[in-house]
């Protein structure tokens with residue numbers, strides 16, 4: 001089976017996903033996760049860093065949609081002042097809402113990437129559809145057993161990326 005869990009690209013934070021990087025890789029649209037990618041679970045609204053990052057992308061002509069597995073109330077409050085196309089309860093790695101987001105933005109898979117913090121949902125969802133998966137470390141993980149188990153499963157794929165790209169420093173983000 002083709003490896004759909006190893007990230008296509010990794011960055012230490014979403015802020016490093018710049019318009020220049022995206023343009024250089026032919027990416028004109030981002031399907032972005034919210035929780036632990038842009039903000040921790042307990043942060044209900046975007047901060048200035050998030051706003052500045054989104055504004056910079058939009059100024060460069062890059063489209064962005066929020067595609068989240070969290071519920072509608074969380075996504076709507078987070079998006080209230082952003083006004084992005086937003087899809088709660090998206091059931092990633094299901095394809096349905098990723099396809100719908102691309103449709104709403106009027107973009108094709110060939111020019112779109114997924115941005116997220118989880119390999120089993122975000123990376124897998126994107127790569128099974130042929131979209132590059134840009135992965136960032138979780139901002140502040142829940143420390144329960146379920147999340148620790150997920151991170152443990154992810155480590156071998158992060159290690160694969162780290163070795164391939166000489167980024168062993170990223171392993172520190174996947175301590176279990």
Ligand SMILES: [Mg+2]
Nearest residue numbers: 033035036117
């Ligand atoms: Mg997430």
